[in-house]
Amino acid sequence: MMWIALLLLGLAVLLLLYARRTRRRNEPPLDKGMIPWLGHALEFGKDAAKFLTRMKQKHGDIFTVRAAGQYITVLLDSNCYDAVLSDVDSLDQTGYAQVLMKRIFSLDLPNHNPESEKKRAEIHFQGRALTQLCNSMQNNLQHLVTPSEMGLKVSEWKKDGLFDFCYSFLFKTGYLTVFGGEKNNSVALAEIYEEFRRFDRLLPKLARTTINKEEKQIASSAREKLWKWLASSRLDRKSEHQSWLGNYVQQLQDEGVDAETQRRAMLLQLWVTQGNAGPTAFWVLGYLLTHPEALRAVREEIQGGKHLREEEGKKNTPVFDSVLSETLRLTAAALITREVKQDKKIRLSNGQEYHLRRGDRLCVFPFISPQMDPQIHQQPEMFQFDRFLNADGTEKKNFFKGEVKVKYPSVPWGTKDNLCPGRHFATSAIKELVFTILTRFDLELCDKNAKLPLVDPSRYGFGILQPAGDLEIRYRIRS
Secondary structure (H helix, E strand, C coil): CHHHHHHHHHHHHHHHHHHCCCCCCCCCCEECCCCCCCECHHHHHHCHHHHHHHHHHHHCCEEEEEECCEEEEEECCHHHHHHHHCCCCCEECCHHHHHHHHHHHCCCCCCCCHHHHHHHHHHHCCHHHHHHHHHHHHHHHHHHCCHHHHCCCCCCCEEEEHHHHHHHHHHHHHHHHHCCCCCCCHHHHHHHHHHHHHHHHCHHHHHHCCCCHHHHHHHHHHHHHHHHHHHHHHHHCCCHHHCHHHHHHHHHHHCCCCHHHHHHHHHHHHHHHHCCHHHHHHHHHHHHHCCHHHHHHHHHHHHHCCCCCHHHHHHCCHHHHHHHHHHHHHHECECEEEEECCCEEEECCCCCEEEECCCCEEEECCHHHHHCCCCCCCCCCCCCCCCCECCCCCECCCCEECCEECCCCCCCCCCHHHCCCCHHHHHHHHHHHHHHHHHHEEEEECCCCCCCCCECHHHCECCECCECCCCEEEEEECC
């Protein structure tokens, strides 16, 4: 019992010393919160956007908060994101990612090289490879929206929730395109989608370790089933070595990863590739259905492009592109996180310099700045479908904060050195689904006066936001 008492005493001393942390010269404002050790953890996890907005109003564009024993510096000056995040010597992006992989996917990849993975992925998501991937995606989507596949008679009305309607279509399309297999088995596809949704609903709780026993069992069961399906679908693929997925598996093998870990890594890639497109399509269609002027403008653009070749008609869509950019501005809410490996000095765009302390964590949250910054976007909480259009109908690229031009009016895909390699494929898939729905279906709200649901605040930090409710729709395939 003596050693236990000594251990507890030692921990108490360490906690006391850690709690006594004070702000050093030139460090960001320090806000430890009222609760020892825990600090702001509860408020941060409950609604990150609300909490960090309050901290920004209190402290400005940079500040340090305490959360569950960790000191987190939050940077909200979007004009210096590139310069700060490009320093890979002082800022490590793998440490915290490893923690999340273990918590969420039960996956351990200690020797994994994300930069190498990104470079390999870029080969398969640009140029001719991207064209082939998009063609495959389009074919799979057209297969899924046939009356026989949907179990619908032509002109027969069906009711559904818009979120599940969009998410299921794009998930199944993406699964067939990237992972292959199950093409002629709609029952299996539906089961895979349902298990993925069970897992995805619990993902924030897995990441924050706030999951209860019953939820943990549900998540574990879903993971096991998905691992099994994903491993078998990979074995079914032809020319595996030529695909992005095959290249990823080859990288894991080169790093000495065993077969079981490779199997688990498939679920990580399934979520990375399919976890955001469906929710984005929901918000796009949701905003269009609840904003008749925007829907009318997009329909007119689609109609106007019918005289062009199909490929040209889908490229020249400034109105839809503005709708998508505005949707992403309102719903893309990833936290970009780095571990501070050594003391570092950073300079804000106003010239002010601050010191980051080794061992702390750095977070960038573009959702607050630039995306919801009222000095950059007038009425930022409002959906304005033409926000990213000039008066002449061309794409608007220049946005200002006061007299200073901002580098990014929105950051849905990451910053310069950290852009998502699959962004062009994801954009193509979302556009293909929306255009298909608007041209091949009659789609309307069950309640003409319905409003978009509020966002689920637990999803802040995990990519595209998801709704706390849904929009009830009815639809039919046109004759």
